[in-house]
Amino acid sequence: MPELSARYNPQDVEEKRLKLWSEKKAFHAVAGRSSQGPFAVVIPPPNVTGVLHMGHALNNTLQDILIRYKRMQGFDAMWMPGTDHAGIATQNVVEKQIAKEGLTREALGRDKFMERLWDWKARHGDTIIEQLHKLGSSCDWERTRFTMDEGYSQAVREVFVTLYERGLIYQGSYIINWCPRCTTALADEEAEHKESSGSLWHIRYPFKDEPSQGVIVATTRPETMLGDTAVAVNPADERYAGLIGKIIVLPLTGREIKIIADDFVDRTFGSGAVKVTPAHDPNDFAMGRRHDLEFINIMHPNGTMNANAGRFEGMDRFEARREIVQALDDLGLMVRIEPHMNAVRRCYRCDTVVEPYLSRQWFVKMKPMADKALEAFRAGTPCIQPKRWEKVYENWLVDIRDWCISRQIWWGHRIPVWYDEQGHAFVARCEADARLQARAKHGKDVVLTQDPDVLDTWFSSWLWPFATLGWPIKNKDLQYFYPTAALFTAPEIIFFWVARMVMAGIEFMGEVPFKDVILHGTVRDAKGRKMSKSLGNAIDPLEIIREYGADALRFSMILNSGQDIFISKEKFETGRNFANKLWNASRFVMMNLSPEASGVSDFSQIDHAALDPASQWIMSRYQTSLAAVTEAIEQFRYSEAENTLYEFFWGTYCDWYLEMIKGRMDDINTQKTACLVLKNTLKMLHPFIPFVTEEIYSQMAGVETMLTLEAWPVPEAKYAHAGVEADIGMIVALVTSIRNVRAQWNIKPNDPVACVFVGPAATLERLRLNEAVVQRLVRIAGFRYEGSANGLKNCATGVAGEVAFFIPLGELIDIAREKARIAAEVAQMEKAAGAIAGRLANEGFVSKAPPEVIEKERQRMTELKARADEFNKALACLI
RNA sequence: GGACGCAUAGCUCAGCUGGUUAGAGCGCUGCCCUCACAUGGCAGAGGUCGAAGGUUCAAGUCCUUCUGCGUCCACCA
Numbered sequence: 001m002p003e004l005s006a007r008y009n010p011q012d013v014e015e016k017r018l019k020l021w022s023e024k025k026a027f028h029a030v031a032g033r034s035s036q037g038p039f040a041v042v043i044p045p046p047n048v049t050g051v052l053h054m055g056h057a058l059n060n061t062l063q064d065i066l067i068r069y070k071r072m073q074g075f076d077a078m079w080m081p082g083t084d085h086a087g088i089a090t091q092n093v094v095e096k097q098i099a100k101e102g103l104t105r106e107a108l109g110r111d112k113f114m115e116r117l118w119d120w121k122a123r124h125g126d127t128i129i130e131q132l133h134k135l136g137s138s139c140d141w142e143r144t145r146f147t148m149d150e151g152y153s154q155a156v157r158e159v160f161v162t163l164y165e166r167g168l169i170y171q172g173s174y175i176i177n178w179c180p181r182c183t184t185a186l187a188d189e190e191a192e193h194k195e196s197s198g199s200l201w202h203i204r205y206p207f208k209d210e211p212s213q214g215v216i217v218a219t220t221r222p223e224t225m226l227g228d229t230a231v232a233v234n235p236a237d238e239r240y241a242g243l244i245g246k247i248i249v250l251p252l253t254g255r256e257i258k259i260i261a262d263d264f265v266d267r268t269f270g271s272g273a274v275k276v277t278p279a280h281d282p283n284d285f286a287m288g289r290r291h292d293l294e295f296i297n298i299m300h301p302n303g304t305m306n307a308n309a310g311r312f313e314g315m316d317r318f319e320a321r322r323e324i325v326q327a328l329d330d331l332g333l334m335v336r337i338e339p340h341m342n343a344v345r346r347c348y349r350c351d352t353v354v355e356p357y358l359s360r361q362w363f364v365k366m367k368p369m370a371d372k373a374l375e376a377f378r379a380g381t382p383c384i385q386p387k388r389w390e391k392v393y394e395n396w397l398v399d400i401r402d403w404c405i406s407r408q409i410w411w412g413h414r415i416p417v418w419y420d421e422q423g424h425a426f427v428a429r430c431e432a433d434a435r436l437q438a439r440a441k442h443g444k445d446v447v448l449t450q451d452p453d454v455l456d457t458w459f460s461s462w463l464w465p466f467a468t469l470g471w472p473i474k475n476k477d478l479q480y481f482y483p484t485a486a487l488f489t490a491p492e493i494i495f496f497w498v499a500r501m502v503m504a505g506i507e508f509m510g511e512v513p514f515k516d517v518i519l520h521g522t523v524r525d526a527k528g529r530k531m532s533k534s535l536g537n538a539i540d541p542l543e544i545i546r547e548y549g550a551d552a553l554r555f556s557m558i559l560n561s562g563q564d565i566f567i568s569k570e571k572f573e574t575g576r577n578f579a580n581k582l583w584n585a586s587r588f589v590m591m592n593l594s595p596e597a598s599g600v601s602d603f604s605q606i607d608h609a610a611l612d613p614a615s616q617w618i619m620s621r622y623q624t625s626l627a628a629v630t631e632a633i634e635q636f637r638y639s640e641a642e643n644t645l646y647e648f649f650w651g652t653y654c655d656w657y658l659e660m661i662k663g664r665m666d667d668i669n670t671q672k673t674a675c676l677v678l679k680n681t682l683k684m685l686h687p688f689i690p691f692v693t694e695e696i697y698s699q700m701a702g703v704e705t706m707l708t709l710e711a712w713p714v715p716e717a718k719y720a721h722a723g724v725e726a727d728i729g730m731i732v733a734l735v736t737s738i739r740n741v742r743a744q745w746n747i748k749p750n751d752p753v754a755c756v757f758v759g760p761a762a763t764l765e766r767l768r769l770n771e772a773v774v775q776r777l778v779r780i781a782g783f784r785y786e787g788s789a790n791g792l793k794n795c796a797t798g799v800a801g802e803v804a805f806f807i808p809l810g811e812l813i814d815i816a817r818e819k820a821r822i823a824a825e826v827a828q829m830e831k832a833a834g835a836i837a838g839r840l841a842n843e844g845f846v847s848k849a850p851p852e853v854i855e856k857e858r859q860r861m862t863e864l865k866a867r868a869d870e871f872n873k874a875l876a877c878l879i
Numbered sequence: 880g881g882a883c884g885c886a887u888a889g890c891u892c893a894g895c896u897g898g899u900u901a902g903a904g905c906g907c908u909g910c911c912c913u914c915a916c917a918u919g920g921c922a923g924a925g926g927u928c929g930a931a932g933g934u935u936c937a938a939g940u941c942c943u944u945c946u947g948c949g950u951c952c953a954c955c956a
Contacts, residue, residue, distance in 0.1 A: 844936030
């Protein structure tokens with residue numbers, strides 16, 4: 001058996017295991033191989049531009065725990081990995097790259113730019129996947145998918161065309177969120193509200209007939225006044241009753257606009273009069289429609305003012321704002337300016353202030369799909385955990401709005417629509433189909449051009465659970481693994497992604513794509529701030545892996561995962577220390593194992609009848625822990641499962657059990673128990689810390705063993721003692737060992753005993769032998785204490801009558817420890833029993849508490865008393 | 880503006896349907912390099928469970944209000 005070193009070194013072990021897993025394709029799942037059936041999880045595909053951060057580390061560790069656990073339970077556990085093409089993000093990266101060469105994408109041209117993008121993908125696209133490997137993620141790597149794979153792209157086109165045919169996709173001119181920096185439309189979810197301080201400008205719009213008079217309007221975006229085509233007031237507002245229909249001359253432009261009445265206007269806000277800019281505000285747009293107003297677009301797509309802005313043409317929108325405010329002030333029309341907090345929408349990719357912009361885009365009609373998703377949700381799928389997110393999810397589905405899916409960028413799935421010269425649109429799965437349609441319409445071949453835009457990245461992501469499995473081809477994998485079991489993700493993308501996947505799943509597969517949705521917290525720094533590069537507070541998981549090991553990273557992360565997760569570097573010491581403890585305890589056990597014992601693999605190989613009581617006790621504790629861990633994992637309570645394992649292994653197995661059996665390791669059944677309980681504990685720990693557990697296990701077994709392919713331990717009811725019984729077993733173990741020592745040296749209970757302790761005084765002090773044991777002995781017989789002496793360091797030496805004897809120090813440690821422990825427990829039990837007695841004496845309790853509670857309490861009291869008696873008896877036996 | 884969450888030891892958090900006299904880890908204090916492990920062992924200090932009311936025989940746990948922090952959603956110009 002190989003010697004293990006005293007300190008666990010994760011780097012070598014992890015590298016070795018990763019190599020093995022990769023060579024053996026350990027995580028590849030085949031449809032229909034297991035009788036247990038499928039258990040599939042799809043990874044939330046990280047952006048190809050991504051580098052591993054703590055959020056990924058958490059998300060993937062959670063998934064890995066589940067998938068390894070299920071694989072050990074014998075399911076065809078399949079974890080689908082892959083990456084997302086991340087439209088705007090990736091395009092931004094490559095644009096920055098070419099900017100260093102002094103190039104822009106426009107200068108390069110679409111084809112060349114796309115080449116650069118694919119080139120970038122080929123070079124850097126696997127970075128995040130490799131990093132996920134290092135974490136120990138047991139993904140089915142052979143299946144790795146990318147949202148712009150050929151097959152996947154086909155699925156995207158199929159979905160677009162099908163939805164179009166079902167009347168769920170339409171094109172139209174609406175106010176959408178426009179990012180002037182990215183020069184593209186954004187979905188509502190991609191334009192994030194952020195509070196910022198601005199101003200509210202109150203401007204007087206003069207009447208045509210009485211230029212000295214006018215209405216005062218308030219606005220947060222004064223530059224949009226150039227596109228105003230009306231002023232609106234509430235029809236019920238008496239202040240303006242006589243003014244409806246009156247003509248106003250719009251300052252700076254001279255355009256004549258009317259005062260209109262509309263219910264939308266809030267009488268209590270500002271002056272009660274609103275400037276109406278139908279081309280630059282969604283509400284105004286709606287009013288413009290209602291009142292048949294003119295739509296005047298005053299901006300270029302890049303946010304500069306266009307020809308409609310008159311003398312402000314060419315200025316950036318914010319520059320124009322300053323100039324216009326100044327100009328109005330010069331005209332004496334700026335009534336007042338007040339500070340105003342408002343929520344400005346910003347591009348989620350580049351943080352640029354989004355402009356509500358009128359443009360022609362493609363939309364998905366969401367209501368019919370959302371209704372189906374709602375119906376499914378109310379019937380119980382998917383099950384969202386924690387429960388508090390259910391309402392958020394449901395509300396979004398109820399208040400669903402149409403989804404703008406076209407993007408004016410180049411990296412992505414090109415919209416499968418072709419136009420003829422007259423502008424007729426032909427929606428088709430491929431260009432050839434479009435040609436056929438065009439020919440049918442025109443009776444001849446015509447020139448077609450494809451829509452230049454691409455689809456929103458989420459328009460491909462929402463197909464992830466089935467498109468990765470080969471849809472629209474109905475192959476074996478798709479049939480077997482769909483729907484998947486669970487989805488782990490951050491709550492931020494519940495709308496972006498989760499809800500839409502549900503809709504697509506129902507629409508195209510007829511089934512919700514996953515049974516459970518587990519929403520986990522955000523990883524934050526010690527101060528509670530989100531980890532981000534710009535804040536400089538990010539902890540790099542790769543650095544942690546280098547320094548502490550991937551196991552340590554995983555272990556500490558899960559241990560700390562409550563709601564949000566607050567992490568500082570020191571936290572990872574816990575995981576590192578645990579792995580080291582595991583390593584050393586195993587080393588100790590292995591050093592004491594005979595070859596026969598090290599091969600033990602089943603509890604039936606242990607002679608239970610011949611087992612020492614301490615081993616019986618650890619078996620019982622092991623059973624309890626196994627049950628608790630299994631239950632916690634089933635309920636996705638990984639932190640709790642891990643904590644239970646930590647307690648069991650460190651606090652019970654190492655601190656108590658290994659100490660107790662130190663003097664008894666020559667017993668084959670003890671060895672077997674120590675070994676088998678350890679092996680099974682390694683299995684239980686494996687989903688959490690796959691590297692170190694597998695390495696130790698392999699060394700114990702003497703052959704390379706892939707733990708994730710080993711069976712998850714099953715409870716062995718016959719070895720399980722319940723609560724009291726187990727503890728009594730423990731005491732009996734110790735009492736027996738004392739008796740054995742006495743018998744060995746032929747000491748009778750009342751024999752005069754002389755005792756000589758040898759060893760450092762401090763050690764004896766620490767062991768509390770001087771108080772607890774020695775004094776008792778002094779009373780029995782003569783005592784002489786020789787203080788610290790060299791030589792027989794680990795023995796207590798004594799003389800019984802004429803016979804000298806040695807008691808192994810380990811035994812005495814056990815006795816002293818256990819005595820103290822029992823005494824403390826007895827005190828606690830007596831206290832508790834007293835408290836219950838008091839309660840039972842309370843009239844209110846007896847008369848009003850439910851009978852079953854009273855009965856329970858009474859039983860508990862009896863039990864506690866009985867147990868305290870047992871403990872006291874045991875205590876009396878301990879010398 | 881709407882919805883939700885959190886507040887328990889110096890720090891990070893458990894405490895699951897109210898029912899032992901509230902727990903763990905880290906940190907701190909003291910003693911130990913005892914031959915698996917100092918990334919370790921043993922012992923110890925430290926809490927009126929955010930505040931105020933209420934329900935109950937019984938409240939960290941349920942209800943109301945308040946305070947502080949956080950998250951998500953949102954078309955008051």
